[in-house]
């Protein structure tokens with residue numbers, strides 16, 4: 001009988017032999033199918049990511065986030081931070097990146113996020129501890145090969161236990177066995193198209209008062225405050241594969257071109273947090289941000305692949321002069337990331353503190 005543990009028993013460098021072996025081999029799987037998740041389950045994510053200035057600066061540079069408070073200690077102190085924090089987009093991308101191995105590595109898509117709250121600034125050197133709870137699971141009525149899972153996730157400082165960021169996130173997750181569904185229903189089409197305001201106003205400057213004046217004017221004129229941002233950023237390898245890998249995000253969608261060739265996108269797709277961060281950077285370049293507060297109703301509407309260019313569009317929804325410290329007021333925006341074909345790929349509501357006139 002052949003001793004198959006003998007290193008010379010099979011020649012692994014022979015392509016025909018190797019092909020036959022691969023056909024017989026079981027794949028040691030990563031990630032979980034939809035059926036794994038049950039409401040109430042708690043998962044502790046274990047990768048050892050430590051926030052760093054290097055990671056934050058790499059993220060900010062690549063996504064065009066140039067707010068000096070996250071680059072320079074003196075501006076950080078002027079803005080009321082004890083020390084220079086890491087960027088909140090990098091923080092949330094790291095917290096979510098760590099969870100991918102347990103929650104979404106099997107594939108499927110990141111559909112949206114809600115109730116994003118930044119509890120306190122996060123500092124370089126902080127080791128992360130991240131936990132998630134399954135809050136909802138349901139069958140997708142339109143895609144029998146997928147289920148839809150919602151988790152609540154909290155990212156904490158592993159040493160102090162303090163919560164840094166929390167959110168509720170929804171993904172499409174492949175099922176091990178397809179479900180029987182009616183294939184989904186088509187919504188009714190409106191021939192006339194939705195109503196849009198005749199006039200879109202832009203704030204004259206980048207301070208809280210500029211946004212407030214523009215909103216006041218818009219209300220009197222039956223207009224909306226909404227504008228485009230000029231910059232665009234084309235998705236290259238560094239953005240699509242490099243940044244998610246740097247956050248330990250193991251989703252194959254971002255770095256395995258072989259697997260993604262047969263998927264609906266036909267190629268690797270950008271990490272939703274990268275797409276979002278680019279559109280937010282475009283918006284922040286036209287405002288005097290003081291602090292990020294929260295995000296709601298974030299949705300990822302379409303794929304972003306290599307070579308797509310991401311632009312930004314912003315609508316101003318509300319200005320609250322009483323919600324911030326002396327130096328700033330709270331503005332709620334709706335931001336949209338769109339591609340070179342003017343197709344929206346991300347939208348979300350953001351409340352940020354914007355500096356007042358000095």
Ligand SMILES: C/C(=C\C(=O)SCCNC(=O)CCNC(=O)[C@H](O)C(C)(C)COP(=O)(O)OP(=O)(O)OC[C@H]1O[C@@H](n2cnc3c(N)ncnc32)[C@H](O)[C@@H]1OP(=O)(O)O)C(=O)O
Pocket residue numbers: 096100104105108109110111112113139140141142143148170171172184251253269270271272273298299300301302303304
């Ligand atoms: C991280 C990470 C992964 C990523 O970052 S992946 C990159 C970011 N995400 C994407 O690129 C996804 C882009 N979106 C799409 O391509 C399409 O939305 C998609 C997923 C192909 C679905 O297109 P549809 O036209 O079929 O979209 P529907 O609006 O009909 O939605 C399909 C079902 O999903 C439900 N749904 C959609 N959004 C949400 C949401 N925010 N919350 C809850 N449920 C949502 C919708 O109700 C539909 O349900 P059915 O029962 O009717 O199927 C990572 O690994 O985590």
